[in-house]
Amino acid sequence: MVLENNAKGQKYHHHKDAHHHPHADSGTPAIGVQKSGTREIKVVRRVLDVNEKMAAENRKTFAEAGVFVLNVMSSPGSGKTTTLEKTLANIMPEYRSAVIVGDICTTHDADRLAISGAPVVQINTDEFGGDCHLAAHVIDKAASGLDLADIDLLIVENVGNLVCPAEFDIGEDSRVVVLSVTEGEDKPAKYPLMFRECEAALLNKIDLLPYLDYDKDRAVEYIHQVHAGMPVFEISARTEEGFGPWIEWLKNRIRQKI
Amino acid sequence: MHEMGIALQIVEIATASIPSDLADVRIERVNLKVGKLAAVVPESLRFCFSVASKDTALDGAELIINELPVVARCNECNSKWTITSPVFKCETCNSGSLEILSGRELDIESIEIAEEVKNGSGK
Numbered sequence: 001m002v003l004e005n006n007a008k009g010q011k012y013h014h015h016k017d018a019h020h021h022p023h024a025d026s027g028t029p030a031i032g033v034q035k036s037g038t039r040e041i042k043v044v045r046r047v048l049d050v051n052e053k054m055a056a057e058n059r060k061t062f063a064e065a066g067v068f069v070l071n072v073m074s075s076p077g078s079g080k081t082t083t084l085e086k087t088l089a090n091i092m093p094e095y096r097s098a099v100i101v102g103d104i105c106t107t108h109d110a111d112r113l114a115i116s117g118a119p120v121v122q123i124n125t126d127e128f129g130g131d132c133h134l135a136a137h138v139i140d141k142a143a144s145g146l147d148l149a150d151i152d153l154l155i156v157e158n159v160g161n162l163v164c165p166a167e168f169d170i171g172e173d174s175r176v177v178v179l180s181v182t183e184g185e186d187k188p189a190k191y192p193l194m195f196r197e198c199e200a201a202l203l204n205k206i207d208l209l210p211y212l213d214y215d216k217d218r219a220v221e222y223i224h225q226v227h228a229g230m231p232v233f234e235i236s237a238r239t240e241e242g243f244g245p246w247i248e249w250l251k252n253r254i255r256q257k258i
Numbered sequence: 259m260h261e262m263g264i265a266l267q268i269v270e271i272a273t274a275s276i277p278s279d280l281a282d283v284r285i286e287r288v289n290l291k292v293g294k295l296a297a298v299v300p301e302s303l304r305f306c307f308s309v310a311s312k313d314t315a316l317d318g319a320e321l322i323i324n325e326l327p328v329v330a331r332c333n334e335c336n337s338k339w340t341i342t343s344p345v346f347k348c349e350t351c352n353s354g355s356l357e358i359l360s361g362r363e364l365d366i367e368s369i370e371i372a373e374e375v376k377n378g379s380g381k
Contacts, residue, residue: 038286038370043275047267047290047364132259163297164259189344193295196346196358225345228354 051168054136058143058171065148068254069156071170073194074178075187076160079204081109082237083178084157088116090240090247095152095254100142102134102159109157121145133164136171152258162191166198174253180205181212185219192226199253200231202246207236261298264364265306269316272369276315280371285316287370293326293363300325328361 046052062069074080081101088097098119101110110122121142123134131138139156146154156172158165166175177198179187182205188195195201201223209216220232231249235242272288288307292298300323307321328341332348333355339348341361347354 037373039373040289040368040370041275041277042368043271043366044368045271045275045366047264047271047366050267131263161259167260167297192344192346193297224354225347228347 048167051136054140055169055171058136058140059173061140061143062148062154062171062173063257065151066258067148067151067154068174068257069154069170069172070250070253071156071158071165071172071175072178073158073162073165073175073198074160075162075183078160078178078180078183079237080157080160080178081112083202083204083235084155085112085116086237086240086243087155087247087250088113088118090243091153091250092116092118095251096150097153097155098146098151099155099157100134100139100146101157102138104131104159113157119146119151131164132159132161133168134158134170135168139170153254162187162194166191166194173257174199176200176202178202178204179219181209181214181216181219185215186222188219188222188226195223195226195230198227198230200233200249203232203234204237206234207239207241259297261302262306262310264298265303265310268307268321268366269310269314271366272319273315275366275369276371283315283371285319285369286372287320287322288316289322289324289367289370291324291326291363291365291367293361294328295358295361296364298364324367326360326363329359330356331359332356 102123110120114120175198233246331338334353335351337350
């Protein structure tokens with residue numbers, strides 16, 4: 001079984017003939033001499049370890065300041081910003097909140113969220129190469145513009161993308177994913193990592209259900225196939241239907257930390 | 259989607275891994291472990307790597323990508339299996355409580371550097 005070989009940490013040595021043979025790894029010195037005139041130097045480092053270290057530092061900073069950090073991810077157009085506008089309206093002033101918004105371009109989302117009265121830091125990722133996600137160092141920089149002592153809840157609105165943000169720890173306490181009933185029911189199956197990495201899912205735009213052929217039960221089934229027991233909050237950010245249980249869940253999560 | 263960022267990190271880590279007593283060596287190969295859940299497209303990564311490594315000690319180096327399957331272990335019945343479709347439930351007992359053993363990797367295992375010809379002086 002391929003899997004067993006890999007799991008046992010066997011590796012490939014490269015010979016002149018360019019054929020790759022697996023060899024047992026036991027007792028391999030740190031520097032091996034290769035027949036082809038190369039020598040192998042063990043590295044064994046996670047490619048993203050710079051991000052992971054920064055995320056750990058962020059997490060420490062947020063813990064010391066008593067800030068609960070929520071990383072909100074979704075595909076573009078799922079209603080993430082409207083959901084957050086309404087979430088802020090329901091959670092403030094009980095919990096002092098701030099928002100970091102990531103977008104590849106424009107400050108539209110930040111402008112909308114600022115109406116809530118919460119401090120908003122906008123990050124346009126094209127300064128960082130048009131990134132498809134927010135990385136930990138970007139959050140560190142954005143958070144330095146906020147007075148963390150005056151904040152209980154920091155919401156990070158990630159870049160609309162169901163792939164990459166799931167890969168990058170930013171030092172958050174919880175991750176939630178927003179999907180909407182105008183997307184395919186099988187989104188969770190197409191982007192399993194996102195749905196596995198998130199603690200809860202918000203199924204948005206349920207006010208549109210009468211006009212769609214969307215099979216809501218099937219969507220929830222897909223979510224639970226990928227992430228058994230995942231809480232799913234059926235909401236309409238437009239009408240605020242279903243917001244009660246979602247806000248209650250969020251408050252509970254915040255109280256667990258601060 | 260962020261293969262270029264990953265390629266740049268690989269170049270940085272690989273360059274930093276060259277022993278200090280070996281100045282001016284060329285890295286011939288980089289051995290990488292990539293899990294199937296790592297959101298990395300090998301072909302894109304190879305292309306980005308070839309661009310990112312220009313004018314570095316890795317210029318022209320080969321990127322060997324060892325793809326690892328998604329392997330899970332059930333927390334209920336302890337069975338172990340390879341996940342090949344987006345269904346994260348135990349094949350044996352249908353429990354959804356599981357641990358991902360492999361599939362999230364994105365690790366540089368090793369680099370291989372060109373050995374200087376020393377007329378068979380040993381090392």
